[in-house]
Amino acid sequence: MPNRKDDFHKHGLKVTSPRLKILALFETHPKKHFTADEIFHELQTQGEEIGVATVYRVLTQFHEAGLLTRHQFETDRYTFELDTGEHHDHLVCVQCHRLIEFVDPLLEARQQSIAKQHQFHMTDHRLHIFGVCQPCFQKNNS
Amino acid sequence: MPNRKDDFHKHGLKVTSPRLKILALFETHPKKHFTADEIFHELQTQGEEIGVATVYRVLTQFHEAGLLTRHQFETDRYTFELDTGEHHDHLVCVQCHRLIEFVDPLLEARQQSIAKQHQFHMTDHRLHIFGVCQPCFQKNNS
DNA sequence: GTCCGTGCAAAGGATTTGCATAATC
DNA sequence: GATTATGCAAATCCTTTGCACGGAC
Numbered sequence: 001m002p003n004r005k006d007d008f009h010k011h012g013l014k015v016t017s018p019r020l021k022i023l024a025l026f027e028t029h030p031k032k033h034f035t036a037d038e039i040f041h042e043l044q045t046q047g048e049e050i051g052v053a054t055v056y057r058v059l060t061q062f063h064e065a066g067l068l069t070r071h072q073f074e075t076d077r078y079t080f081e082l083d084t085g086e087h088h089d090h091l092v093c094v095q096c097h098r099l100i101e102f103v104d105p106l107l108e109a110r111q112q113s114i115a116k117q118h119q120f121h122m123t124d125h126r127l128h129i130f131g132v133c134q135p136c137f138q139k140n141n142s
Numbered sequence: 143m144p145n146r147k148d149d150f151h152k153h154g155l156k157v158t159s160p161r162l163k164i165l166a167l168f169e170t171h172p173k174k175h176f177t178a179d180e181i182f183h184e185l186q187t188q189g190e191e192i193g194v195a196t197v198y199r200v201l202t203q204f205h206e207a208g209l210l211t212r213h214q215f216e217t218d219r220y221t222f223e224l225d226t227g228e229h230h231d232h233l234v235c236v237q238c239h240r241l242i243e244f245v246d247p248l249l250e251a252r253q254q255s256i257a258k259q260h261q262f263h264m265t266d267h268r269l270h271i272f273g274v275c276q277p278c279f280q281k282n283n284s
Numbered sequence: 285g286t287c288c289g290t291g292c293a294a295a296g297g298a299t300t301t302g303c304a305t306a307a308t309c
Numbered sequence: 310g311a312t313t314a315t316g317c318a319a320a321t322c323c324t325t326t327g328c329a330c331g332g333a334c
Contacts, residue, residue, distance in 0.1 A: 012313095013313090013314095014307085014308050014309070014312090014313060014314070015308075015309095016307070016308070016313090016314060016315080017307090017315095018314080018315075019314090035298095036298080036299080037298080049316085050315085050316085051315070051316040051317065052298095052299085052316090052317095053299090053300075053301080053315080053316065053317075053318095054314075054315055054316070056298090056299060056300070057300090057314080057315085058314095060299095060300095072214055072218075076214075076218065076297085076298070076323085076324090077297090077298065077299095078298090078299090091256075091257065091260055091262050093262075094265060100260055100262070102256060102260065104252065104256055106252055107249065107252055107253070107256075110246065110248055110249055110252070111249070111269075111271055114233075114244060114246055114249075114271065115233065115271055115273060118233055118242055118244065119275075119276040120233050120235075120242070120271065120273045120274070120275060120276070121273045121274040121275075121276075121279050122271055122272070122273035123236060123272050123273045123274065124271075124272040124273070125269070125270060125271040125272060126268075126269070126270045126272070127253075127267070127268070127269045127270075128267060128268045128269075129253055129256065129257055129262065129264055129266075129267040130264070130265050130266040130267060130268070131257060131262045131263045131264035131265045131266070132262070132263040132265065133261075133262055133263075134261040134262070134263075137263050154288095155288095155289095156287090156288060156289070156332085156333050156334075157333075157334095158288090158289060158290080158332075158333075159290095159332095160289080160290075161289090177323095178323080178324080179323080191291085192290085192291085193290070193291040193292065194291090194292095194323095194324085195290080195291070195292075195293095195324090195325075195326080196289080196290055196291070198323090198324060198325070199289080199290085199325090200289095202324095202325095218298085218299085218322080218323075219322090219323065219324095220323090220324090
């Protein structure tokens with residue numbers, strides 16, 4: 001069972017305080033999605049002295065190392081989450097920006113088949129369903 | 143059969159040279175996707191004196207008027223295409239950035255059903271299948 | 285003539301980069 | 310001790326905005 005230290009070394013990354021802190025943040029919020037800015041502020045709140053540049057660099061390295069997944073939803077910012085190895089897609093609430101994850105084998109299979117139809121060598125795919133979540137919907141009608 | 147003039151007036155837009163030029167560019171390249179910058183340079187090449195700011199403003203107005211669709215693919219730039227009224231999804235070549243459009247009723251239906259399962263009031267959705275297109279694939283193996 | 289649209293340059297926000305210092309190995 | 314990381318600030322990229330002038334209606 002490899003630990004963080006091995007994870008880092010495996011990808012040529014030294015074990016440093018900023019890297020441990022950032023990874024810990026993701027691990028203590030398993031399903032949460034963070035933007036670079038959110039991480040920066042969260043760490044600042046915790047009293048850590050980490051620069052924005054480091055946050056961006058570390059996130060990019062983690063993404064390249066396969067530790068994190070990077071998404072782009074409505075806005076023009078990147079969103080990161082722990083890469084658990086299981087692919088999943090997202091429902092995005094356009095009102096409160098809440099994210100709901102889901103996996104659907106039928107959709108997965110169908111996408112494979114479409115790629116094949118177009119002689120496309122699929123490497124990845126991304127499905128975002130935008131809409132209003134139930135809590136927001138109720139709020140709107142009350 | 144409403145013409146461009148009507149299209150513009152309907153949305154409170156005056157008929158101006160930049161707007162006509164930009165729309166014409168899309169109409170002469172029906173299936174093509176453009177970034178703001180590409181439009182700016184294309185018009186410059188044609189000897190037009192249109193500022194970048196105007197290009198961005200007009201694209202946003204056209205998008206709000208429903209004349210254009212706006213996408214965000216791999217990069218951090220927006221991509222625009224003529225809105226023909228028919229929804230479609232995209233295959234994106236990660237190598238040459240070629241875009242292939244497709245529509246699949248099964249996928250559409252399945253997405254509706256997933257949204258319903260999660261009590262989600264779907265307004266829109268976006269499916270990007272990333273991969274390597276056939277021409278690029280062959281190029282790689284030769 | 286009024287109001288909207290334009291060009292220019294400056295501002296804005298997210299992300300990256302250069303560089304000297306500081307930490308890991 | 311050599312090399313990689315960090316923090317800071319400046320730089321970069323795409324996009325938006327303020328403002329005075331010009332064009333549409």
